[in-house]
Amino acid sequence: MAQIILQNKANIDFEKEYFEDILTYAKLPDGKICLILSDNYLPENNQGVCIPSQLIRFDFLYNDLCSCGLSWDCCVAISKKWCDLRNKFPAYFTYLIGHEFGHAAVCLSDITLHIHCCIVHDFIKPASNGIIEFPHELPHEQLFDQFGKYLAAKLYGAEKLHNEIEVINSDAILAERNHLDLIKNLSESNNYSDLRKNLIDFSIPYRDELIKYWKRYCAKWQKFIG
Secondary structure: OOEEEEEEOOOOOOOOOHHHHHHHHHOOOOOEEEEEEOOOOOHHHOOEEEEEHHHHHHOHHHHOOOOOOOOOOEEEEEOHHHHHOOOOOHHHHHHHHHHHHHHHHHHHHOHHHHHHHHHHHHHHHHHOOOOOOOHHHOHHHHHHHHHHHHHHHHHHOHHHHHHHHHHHHOOOOHHHHHHHHHHHHOOOOOOOOOHHHHHHHHHHHHHHHHHHHHHHHHHHHHHHHO
16 A cells, blocks of 8 residues: 655645545555645646656656655645645545546556656647647546546545536636536546556557657757756
């Protein structure tokens, strides 16, 4: 079972069993997850992020955030916005943690698969000539949405999560509404055993372009580090 290293910078008052219940239902692989409940907004307006220790040196935006002074295998951070709203939307907050813990599960069990997810996430828009524009269109993001729904439903019930999403949706911008509508319609799942196959199938039509953009990124990175 994974171990959570909690950095509760947002000073949220949790029930004693909250994280025990999450770990019980999540059944994450062994490893240390540094969970940062941030008192600041995350770069790129992200609701949450997950970064494995093997890749943190490549991500300048999150290097300082994830420097908690302890050793960890994955860093998961939740934005101040949703930490501040945790008491109002506890099921949605749990869905967010569950979504990022889905990423963490892959990081802890198969780092190469996580890297494949990152390549698709970062380069699919130009590789597809804009046909695929948003992260929630990607198979791994949808799977982790299902994982987040699964955990939120276990702790609070599916109806409460649905009702909270309805309230959040009423004040969201169009791209966020599209994602929230998708979340509502996805089934709950804690099974990510088919992720590699699904991601490969999704990537094949854009394989050459994804590789091209990946090589460009690598060349720029090599030039930067000398």
